[in-house]
Amino acid sequence: MKRILALARKEVLHILRDPRSLAVAIAMPLGMLLLFGYAIDMELRSLPVGVMDLDHSQTSRAIVRDMTAGGFIVDAGRIHSRDEVERGFRRKKFLAVLVFPEGMDRDLANGNSPTIQLMIDGSDAATAQTVENYLSAVIARKNIEILREDLGDIKPPLEARVRFLFNPELRSPDFVVPGLTAVIMIMICALLTSVAVAREKETGTMEQIMTTPIKPSHVLIGKVIPYMVIAVLDATLVLLIGRVVFHVQMAGSWWILAAYSLLYLFISLALGLLVSTLAKTQQVAMTVALVATMLPTLLLSGFLFPISGMPLVLQWFAHIIPATYYLEVIRGIMLTGRHWYPFELGIMIVMALFLMSVSMRKFRSRLD
Amino acid sequence: MKAIFYLVQKEFRQIFRDHMMVRIIFLLPLLQLFIFGYAVNNDLKDVRISILDQDNSVESRHLADAFLNSSLFIPGPAAHSPADLDDLIYKGKTDITLWIPNDYSSSLSVGQEAQVGIAVDGKNSNLGGRAGGYAMAIIRQEGQRLRDARMLDNPLLRAKMKEIKTATRFFYNPELVSRTYMVPGIVVLVVTIISGLLTGMAVVRENEIGTLEQLMVTPITSLQLIAGKTIPFMILAFFELAFATVVAVLWFKIPIAGSLWLLTGSSLVYLVVTLGSGILASTVSRTQQQAMFTVWFFLVFGILMSGFFYPIENMPMAMQWLTYLNPLRYFLSIVRGLFLKGITLSDSLPDLIPMALLGIIIFGAAILRFRKTVA
Amino acid sequence: MNDNNGYAVRTDKLTRRFGSFTAVDAIDLAVKPGEIFGFLGANGAGKTTAIRMLCGLLAPTEGEAWVDGLPISSKAEEVKRHIGYMSQKFSLYNDLHVIENLEFYGGVYGLDKAEIRSRSTELLARVGLEDKGRTMTVDLSLGYKQRLALGCSVIHRPNILFLDEPTSGVDPIARRQFWDLIYELADQGTTVFVTTHYMDEAEYCSRVSIMVAGHIEAMGAPEELKTKHDVPDMQQLFITLVNR
Numbered sequence: 012m013k014r015i016l017a018l019a020r021k022e023v024l025h026i027l028r029d030p031r032s033l034a035v036a037i038a039m040p041l042g043m044l045l046l047f048g049y050a051i052d053m054e055l056r057s058l059p060v061g062v063m064d065l066d067h068s069q070t071s072r073a074i075v076r077d078m079t080a081g082g083f084i085v086d087a088g089r090i091h092s093r094d095e096v097e098r099g100f101r102r103k104k105f106l107a108v109l110v111f112p113e114g115m116d117r118d119l120a121n122g123n124s125p126t127i128q129l130m131i132d133g134s135d136a137a138t139a140q141t142v143e144n145y146l147s148a149v150i151a152r153k154n155i156e157i158l159r160e161d162l163g164d165i166k167p168p169l170e171a172r173v174r175f176l177f178n179p180e181l182r183s184p185d186f187v188v189p190g191l192t193a194v195i196m197i198m199i200c201a202l203l204t205s206v207a208v209a210r211e212k213e214t215g216t217m218e219q220i221m222t223t224p225i226k227p228s229h230v231l232i233g234k235v236i237p238y239m240v241i242a243v244l245d246a247t248l249v250l251l252i253g254r255v256v257f258h259v260q261m262a263g264s265w266w267i268l269a270a271y272s273l274l275y276l277f278i279s280l281a282l283g284l285l286v287s288t289l290a291k292t293q294q295v296a297m298t299v300a301l302v303a304t305m306l307p308t309l310l311l312s313g314f315l316f317p318i319s320g321m322p323l324v325l326q327w328f329a330h331i332i333p334a335t336y337y338l339e340v341i342r343g344i345m346l347t348g349r350h351w352y353p354f355e356l357g358i359m360i361v362m363a364l365f366l367m368s369v370s371m372r373k374f375r376s377r378l379d
Numbered sequence: 380m381k382a383i384f385y386l387v388q389k390e391f392r393q394i395f396r397d398h399m400m401v402r403i404i405f406l407l408p409l410l411q412l413f414i415f416g417y418a419v420n421n422d423l424k425d426v427r428i429s430i431l432d433q434d435n436s437v438e439s440r441h442l443a444d445a446f447l448n449s450s451l452f453i454p455g456p457a458a459h460s461p462a463d464l465d466d467l468i469y470k471g472k473t474d475i476t477l478w479i480p481n482d483y484s485s486s487l488s489v490g491q492e493a494q495v496g497i498a499v500d501g502k503n504s505n506l507g508g509r510a511g512g513y514a515m516a517i518i519r520q521e522g523q524r525l526r527d528a529r530m531l532d533n534p535l536l537r538a539k540m541k542e543i544k545t546a547t548r549f550f551y552n553p554e555l556v557s558r559t560y561m562v563p564g565i566v567v568l569v570v571t572i573i574s575g576l577l578t579g580m581a582v583v584r585e586n587e588i589g590t591l592e593q594l595m596v597t598p599i600t601s602l603q604l605i606a607g608k609t610i611p612f613m614i615l616a617f618f619e620l621a622f623a624t625v626v627a628v629l630w631f632k633i634p635i636a637g638s639l640w641l642l643t644g645s646s647l648v649y650l651v652v653t654l655g656s657g658i659l660a661s662t663v664s665r666t667q668q669q670a671m672f673t674v675w676f677f678l679v680f681g682i683l684m685s686g687f688f689y690p691i692e693n694m695p696m697a698m699q700w701l702t703y704l705n706p707l708r709y710f711l712s713i714v715r716g717l718f719l720k721g722i723t724l725s726d727s728l729p730d731l732i733p734m735a736l737l738g739i740i741i742f743g744a745a746i747l748r749f750r751k752t753v754a
Numbered sequence: 755m756n757d758n759n760g761y762a763v764r765t766d767k768l769t770r771r772f773g774s775f776t777a778v779d780a781i782d783l784a785v786k787p788g789e790i791f792g793f794l795g796a797n798g799a800g801k802t803t804a805i806r807m808l809c810g811l812l813a814p815t816e817g818e819a820w821v822d823g824l825p826i827s828s829k830a831e832e833v834k835r836h837i838g839y840m841s842q843k844f845s846l847y848n849d850l851h852v853i854e855n856l857e858f859y860g861g862v863y864g865l866d867k868a869e870i871r872s873r874s875t876e877l878l879a880r881v882g883l884e885d886k887g888r889t890m891t892v893d894l895s896l897g898y899k900q901r902l903a904l905g906c907s908v909i910h911r912p913n914i915l916f917l918d919e920p921t922s923g924v925d926p927i928a929r930r931q932f933w934d935l936i937y938e939l940a941d942q943g944t945t946v947f948v949t950t951h952y953m954d955e956a957e958y959c960s961r962v963s964i965m966v967a968g969h970i971e972a973m974g975a976p977e978e979l980k981t982k983h984d985v986p987d988m989q990q991l992f993i994t995l996v997n998r
Contacts, residue, residue, distance in 0.1 A: 046680070046683060047683065049694060049695055049698055050683040050684060050689070050694055050698060051683070051688065051689055052689065052693040052694060052695075053504060053505035053689055053693065054504070054693065055690070055693065056692075056693065057692060058692070070543075097550070097720075098726070100550055100551070100720060101716060101720045101721075101722045101723070101726040102722075102726050102729065103712070103716075115543070119541055119543070122539065122540075122541050123541060124541050124542050124543070124544055125543060125544070126543075126544040126545065126546050127543055127544070127545050127546075128545075128546050128547075128548070129545055129546065129547040129548070130547075130548050130550060131547060131548070131549050131550065132549075132550055132551060132720075133549030133550055133551050133552035133553060133555055134550075134551045134552050134559070134560050134715065134719040134720065135557075135560050135690070136421075136422065136552060136555035136556055136557040136559070136560060137421050137422075137423075137505075137509065137557060138690065139549055139552070139555055140423075140509065140512075140513075140555055141508075141509060141512060143547055143549075144509075144512040144513065144515070144516055145512075146545075147516060147519070147545060147547075148515065148516075148519065150543055150545055151519050151523075153543060154542040154543055157541070157542065157543070158539075158542070161539050162536070162539060166490075166491065166492040167492060167522055167526065168487060168490075168492065168493060168522055168525040168526050168529060169442075169487075169492070169493050169495070169518060169521055169522035169525055170492050170493070170494050170495075170522075171494075171495050171496070171497050171514075171515065171518040172494065172495070172496050172497065173497045173498075173499065173511055173514070173515060174496070174497070174498045174499070175498075175499050175501035175507055175508070175511060176465065176468050176469075176498050176499065176500055176501055177500065177501045177502050178501035178502060178504055178507070179501065181501055181504040181505075181507060181508045182504060183504050183505070185502075185504060186502060186503055186504040186505065293668065294667065294668045294671075297668065297672075298671070301675070306414075310414065310415065310418045310419060311414070311418055315421075315688065316418055316419055316420055316421060317420075317421075317503070317506060319424070319425060320420045320421075320422055320424050321417055321418055321420065322417050325414070325417055325418055339471070342502050343471070343502075346501075346502050347469055347502070349469060349470070381861060381864060381866075382861060382862050382864060384861065385857075385858055385860075385861025385862055386861075386862070388858070388861075389847065389850065389854070389858045392849075392850055392854060393847065393849050393850065396849045396850075397849060588843070588845065588847075588848070589841060589843035589845040590845040590846070590847060592811065592841065592843075592845060593839065593841070593845035593906075593907075594862065595810075595811055596809045596810065596811060596834055596837065596838075596839040596916075597834055597859070597862045597863055598831060598834045598835045598862075598863065598864065599862055600831070
């Protein structure tokens with residue numbers, strides 16, 4: 012025990028005396044959280060929509076007014092010819108154009124049904140779909156108004172009450188920030204520990220340590236403890252900022268979240284150690300740690316893009332990424348308040364044991 | 380001129396002899412194209428819906444079928460009570476629920492307003508919001524159908540039936556597949572990562588092993604040296620771009636609507652930017668590791684602030700201003716425009732001009748810093 | 755001041771400061787063509803700084819030096835055509851073949867194709883690597899790497915060759931062979947300006963200077979200096995001067 016502490020103390024000194032790794036440990040998670048938290052905002056707003064008004068009527072003006080009322084759509088100005096439409100799309104002046112046909116108002120007065128054309132730039136599919144839904148809804152509401160003018164206070168036959176559970180206002184940070192916690196933690200942990208063993212190998216101090224009577228497993232434990240402390244600090248910091256700056260809700264218990272998070276941090280550190288025992292130089296270790304954690308976690312864990320939308324091969328791959336399971340847990344706890352995740356917990360425990368035992372074995376065999 | 384030739388020759392020899400390098404150059408882009416191309420996908424697909432139909436009438440089944448027959452929804456697990464529905468979402472077993480209460484058809488038949496309840500899993504604010512919007516559209520259509528039926532039944536009302544119809548046309552991507560938008564972006568990423576990273580490391584490596592000093596005592600000028608370093612990577616990056624474009628067109632079946640010449644020309648301008656950034660990064664780094672981290676940092680920053688994942692318009696104002704300094708933003712917009720919309724040279728100028736300016740500034744700074752470091 | 759034409763290297767109060775630290779303090783040197791000039795000094799005495807100034811890698815803060823008659827402050831680029839330089843790092847491309855390293859430096863010095871070919875073959879034989887032209891440089895032993903680096907630095911037949919601790923870390927036999935090459939070059943009229951830590955090597959030089967803390971403490975032929983300071987060998991002379 013005393014030996015492990017001696018090792019741990021030495022490791023702490025390394026960290027404190029190397030400003031770069033300390034910066035990586037503290038500044039990087041914060042920077043990433045703020046940067047990603049603000050940059051990944053999926054709530055659409057202020058989408059420019061152009062209007063080609065061939066009718067110049069009360070109705071057309073009323074629809075434009077309704078459309079821009081919520082701030083979701085901004086009026087990108089008037090268009091006078093069809094040529095301008097495609098040119099505007101190409102130059103990204105607007106995302107959609109509403110064409111009010113000539114005589115629309117008159118047709119309505121005569122009891123006819125005119126047609127408004129919606130021309131939408133489909134390049135960004137998700138945005139295009141959302142714009143279409145929104146504009147159709149605006150026109151549907153207008154239709155009800157039109158009928159009411161004629162028929163008095165009629166009721167629409169069907170009304171739906173829509174509730175968005177767990178995130179009623181569909182705030183983007185509530186979705187992104189818990190996920191970011193998972194991404195940042197695994198990156199930082201793996202990065203920090205991956206260097207820890209490789210550095211000693213490079214400088215030859217590892218050989219020195221191994222000639223002392225300490226057990227190899229104790230060396231690893233001595234390495235992990237200080238980084239575990241840093242990781243816990245980081246995690247606390249990230250969650251705190253998520254709460255204070257991004258106002259992420261917390262439906263569940265902090266303590267239970269902390270328990271799952273400790274397990275996840277342990278997996279991340281073990282992953283870094285494994286990389287570290289396999290890599291010969293610090294550079295290789297860092298590169299592998301970055302590549303092995305950052306891209307898969309960002310893209311394949313369901314952080315932003317749903318796993319169900321991926322081809323099968325990628326789905327299998329997604330299920331060997333630790334973050335996939337932790338994401339499920341942290342989002343669940345913070346947004347729904349559900350605390351018990353037997354499946355995810357089981358897999359995470361298996362992962363932790365597996366990674367730790369493999370890196371122990373690799374560490375030992377390398378020294379033989 | 381001759382000295383540059385020998386520098387380029389040497390660089391190519393070094394690149395092709397390093398197996399790791401060859402793998403990075405040929406496999407990394409392919410891997411990126413496939414993983415990004417398939418994983419970066421925000422299409423709404425196979426949304427699980429659990430329907431509790433307590434009315435069990437012709438009308439209620441009609442409404443339920445309207446949901447189940449849409450291409451978006453697939454049936455989720457069944458529920459036996461309204462509380463069950465929320466529980467299914469809570470446990471993550473379904474994505475959206477529809478509750479049709481037992482007075483549905485009776486309300487309709489007496490001309491009352493029929494109420495149904497929809498609950499959406501809002502954990503994923505983006506997908507949840509869009510699925511909710513889609514569900515509302517189905518409800519709206521069903522409501523219209525019911526209203527039309529009601530009015531047609533009543534001769535008095537039938538005369539007054541009128542409404543504004545809409546006809547929607549989606550330009551450039553009529554089937555609204557997100558891949559069409561993402562893949563051209565990935566082509567840009569592939570080229571950016573390779574060119575920035577390789578150039579940055581190539582210069583620092585010479586510094587690390589001391590050959591840069593050796594070169595500085597020869598009569599070659601620092602301009603020749605920079606040319607000798609950039610030309611090989613320019614050629615490689617250009618090759619990568621062509622390669623990635625071919626994969627995008629042939630494998631992902633994304634046609635290029637615009638001119639190949641404009642694509643070539645704007646790529647050359649962009650490569651000046653990325654190669655310049657690589658050299659600049661190398662002048663502030665002493666080791667390859669530092670160079671790699673510097674480039675990596677700017678890459679992550681640049682990719683996030685480019686509008687690759689989410690529209691720049693969604694970002695806070697201060698961040699939007701920052702994106703104007705991001706060359707990736709401009710090239711991304713040009714390439715997406717070229718692939719999808721067939722933009723012309725004059726359409727691309729608002730992006731091309733700032734990108735060229737950034738190129739001049741960055742490459743100029745790279746040359747100045749480089750001279751200072753080696754002198 | 756303008757009588758530098760007869761000298762291969764001449765300095766006049768050559769000085770270099772880094773901030774408040776004076777690395778090279780107004781040194782005066784004169785090296786005649788064809789000499790092997792030993793530039794000795796302890797670690798950190800300022801040898802490398804001085805050599806880097808003479809090679810045009812660093813600008814002097816004060817003073818002037820003429821290399822092959824050219825002033826280094828204004829004609830640094832011109833100077834580079836007349837000199838060869840080899841440092842203790844043997845700056846070779848490990849992932850190029852032996853012959854490719856030679857050809858590359860030939861190209862960088864602006865030789866034409868035929869010349870590069872003939873010089874490369876000639877130098878390969880000179881440094882004893884004629885059967886190793888297609889060997890990967892990384893696989894060479896340290897002694898061979900050192901000789902290859904020398905070959906690369908003289909491919910353009912420089913008048914003056916600067917060697918910065920060229921033999922550090924090499925075994926005694928390889929060092930002996932290396933010095934044979936230096937003698938050969940000097941016999942053909944190349945001026946050799948060499949720094950070293952090995953005092954036996956200092957004995958091989960036609961003249962030496964000993965630098966201590968930025969100053970030149972002694973200069974002259976090895977025999978002459980030993981007599982003057984009344985010491986048995988260069989080792990003793992060096993220790994005496996450095997400790998003074």
